[in-house]
Amino acid sequence: MTETSPGALPVPIVPGLTDLRVFARGGYATIYKATQISVGREVAVKVENRTLDSEHDQARFLREARAAGRMSSHPHVVDLFDVGVTVDQHPYLIMELCDGSYAERMRTSPLGPAEARDLGVKIADAIAHSHAAGVLHRDVKPANILHSHFNSAVLADFGLAVVAEMRDASVALEVLTPAYAPPEMFNHSPPSPAVDVYALCATLYAVMHGRPPRWQSERNPSLITVLEMFHQPVPGLPGVPPEMIDVLRAGMSNDPGERPSAVELRDLLAGLPLGPAGSPVGGTGVPGPVGGGPG
Known part of the structure; x- marks a missing residue:
């Protein structure tokens, strides 16, 4: 995995989303507010600042993140709508937007x-x-x-x-x-x-x-x-x-x-x-x- 300066990160391209704007930056992830095109709702997108360079790491992230996504059926777990890896290899989560x-x-x-x-x-x-x-x-x-x-x-x-x-x-x-x-x-x-x-x-x-x-x-x-x-x-x-x-x-x-x-x-x-x-x-x-x- 490689590290990128959070301040230098371009706005990611996430399939199905538009109008991404930075909401918060942290030590290892950046949160964007965005619109989910298919249903027109606002969502939160959390994107890792680091990249997963190998296909093995990406596959493991997707497998385990999707397993964790099953937790979102619980009424007190945030709804997780989708997970993936951007074209430039940053893993992301698309979640419900909270207050x-x-x-x-x-x-x-x-x-x-x-x-x-x-x-x-x-x-x-x-x-x-x-x-x-x-x-x-x-x-x-x-x-x-x-x-x-x-x-x-x-x-x-x-x-x-x-x-x-x-x-x-x-x-x-x-x-x-x-x-x-x-x-x-x-x-x-x-x-x-x-x-x-x-x-x-x-x-x-x-x-x-x-x-x-x-x-x-x-x-x-x-x-x-x-x-x-x-x-x-x-x-x-x-x-x-x-x-x-x-x-x-x-x-x-x-x-x-x-x-x-x-x-x-x-x-x-x-x-x-x-x-x-x-x-x-x-x-x-x-x-x-x-x-x-x-x-």
């Missing part, structure tokens, strides 16, 4: 415990569905949980996980989102379903707290600091019942074997004695249509 992400929401108005619980139940169920089909997400984080007027929570970005896995070890840490990655991901252990459970619990903590667990500020800490954080306890949060924090702590155990499964996490969250959540997030008016975090 915003929980990364934006947590910065402007963090969730209360009941709303975070309901979000966790929905996304844990989506993850359990994918795990039952043998598909890991590997990058659960607030930027990859989207909301729209019609759906308060959908998980995005199953399809690009395989591209991250295919990179060599030298860029593995670049692809990780350290705030939501468990300790085993930093020692090159093979990913397991427990990785997604950890990331979801860290995400739920973050959307209530306004920043990731154990982080002292919004700035990204050094890798050494991140590794040291795993030895620090996860503190409680004002207004959040201790029972909920205990569930999230269990899901963020440093030992993958001690974490609940996604099904168990869903049931633990659903059983928390909290009041009803407030109005759906889709009605908050967070600006900006998206189709997953840019990277």
Whole structure:
């Protein structure tokens, strides 16, 4: 695979789409807003900044991305309309266009415990569905949980996980989102379903707290600091019942074997004695249509 400077990328040519315009750029992908010609609807197109140079890599991406696309039948997984590789060998995903992400929401108005619980139940169920089909997400984080007027929570970005896995070890840490990655991901252990459970619990903590667990500020800490954080306890949060924090702590155990499964996490969250959540997030008016975090 080769790397291209994101700023130098020309607008890609994607079959069946027109009027592509950049919406967001990230470390390893660019999101475009576009119109699907056949049905006249607006969609989000996520294009990898790197290229897949060999036919073997391209075939593997298409095979595994299409397998991940089967996850989109779940009501809390973003609709994936198509996948492919551009003429100049950049893999892409065509997805439903959503209104915003929980990364934006947590910065402007963090969730209360009941709303975070309901979000966790929905996304844990989506993850359990994918795990039952043998598909890991590997990058659960607030930027990859989207909301729209019609759906308060959908998980995005199953399809690009395989591209991250295919990179060599030298860029593995670049692809990780350290705030939501468990300790085993930093020692090159093979990913397991427990990785997604950890990331979801860290995400739920973050959307209530306004920043990731154990982080002292919004700035990204050094890798050494991140590794040291795993030895620090996860503190409680004002207004959040201790029972909920205990569930999230269990899901963020440093030992993958001690974490609940996604099904168990869903049931633990659903059983928390909290009041009803407030109005759906889709009605908050967070600006900006998206189709997953840019990277």
